[in-house]
Amino acid sequence: MKKTDFEIIPDRESIASEHREIGFVPTRNDSPQVLTPEQIDDWNSDGYLGPLDVYDSDAIAAVRQYFDQLLAETFAAGKDSYSISSAHLKHAPVWDLLTNERTVNLVADLLGENVIGWGAHFFCKMPGDGKRVDWHQDCSYWPLTPTKAVTVWLAIDDANAENGCMEVFAGSHKHGLIEFKDSDANAGNVLDQTVEHPEQYGTHRLTPLRAGQISIHSDLLLHGSSANVSNRRRCGLTLRYCPADVHAYLGWNQKGVVVRGVADPAKWPGAPRPAS
Template identity: 55%
Template sequence: MAESKEFQAVPQEEDLSQIERDLKFYPSTTTNPALLYVEQIEQFNRDGYLRSLRIFDDQEVAENREYFDRLLETVIAAGGNSYSISTAHMKYGKVYDLLTHPKIVAYVKDLLGENLVAWGSHFFCKMPHDGKSVAWHQDASYWPLSPSKAVTVWLAIDNADPENANMRFIAGSHHHGHMTYRPSGSHEDNVLNQTIDNPEQYGSPIDDSLQAGEISIHSDLLLHGSEANESDRRRCGLTLRYCATDVRAGMDWNAKGVIVSGSDPSGHWLNPARPEND
């Protein structure tokens, strides 16, 4: 992957070891959610994820896909690949618009509270028969953030199902704290560089099947991954990353944090403007 990214290359662990982090799950305390039901808040606290939340209609789905198709063509022509479009909201106005979309922000605000920052955007696009998997991992292992009040929104650009290697979750695994992982070997064709072995010790995998235009939301401590796409269909998703504004970021990651709700009285997050392109 050619560009800077939320998931950074080794020596990631050495860099993060210099940062004191609070890696325990903070359950949502929202009692009067705007979009979610109270039962969904309870489910998120228990299972660590929500899924099949509709954001876009069919016309908007087509527009998002057409935009990504053009972007992918441009990136590949410049020497990138289908996984290298990362920190995209700092480069592309359309991705900034998706990251700050009011309905997506409202869902996340129901989980993380009024004061909210959006800091990450990364396309995970599995081309047909590309042979690459995303090994079982926790997002928090890659992020220099503390405390652990962060989530990933996975926006389906294409339909995602078991046939084309949808993401999978281990429900409740976020309650186990930060897990031991090992570096992935080059022979494993892992998109990332960490692997948590024996995920079944924490529970049974659950498919995060989504229709294009739907999102799922999962805790940064939830164990998740996906198999290689062996089908004839592409499986593209845009991951959007959010945290509460009282979260502190190391390694200068605060520079990419956009305030999408409430305020950041400390001024820690630098709140970059929308890129002028798109």
């Protein structure tokens, strides 16, 4: 297991060595507070929801201005545009995005009243950078059990097919852990794995978002994105959540924040908000 400043990155062998319950757990919620019953049905069927409006144009413009500054600092430190991860542990404004009430309300309708926010990672494709995200399931990277985690994808810039918006195979979340092969990062994949022939697992769907909108997807959903071939940046912030009854191995629980309800402090001790 590799550990860096505020970031715990378990290797694949470490994750595989832990016992995990892998399989989609449908949402049972007869009285959702924000989502509609039809959206709950869509979630269970597709493993995906979106677009959902969260931030208005002024609010997302302020978020974008903050990210522009953060990205400039990242470049000045010699890092790339994909390296800003576990950002809620380092940057108070990102913590505030993770704990945003409108976002948490949507997530709570899917996960229940006791919710942990544990991740925040910027995926920023610069104009023409040539990098893609191959087909994968998030759960293959996360030492969590059972597989109930979700990702909120917040569009900081407008995202469409031209600049490499996320694509999904709706329904693929029902197939458990899907076999994947290693991928060479030097070949342009941001990640280190890829699932071949994903079309056998679901229905392909582009998921364009306007800046300020979010989507939500299951940790078992096959998803990826093509390279940005436009002259526009495409930045999204992934915010990760799970119910408080999920168990985290390999120190992963140290990243968790109780964003709704309560949690056993022995399982999720609660990371503090950064000072700045």
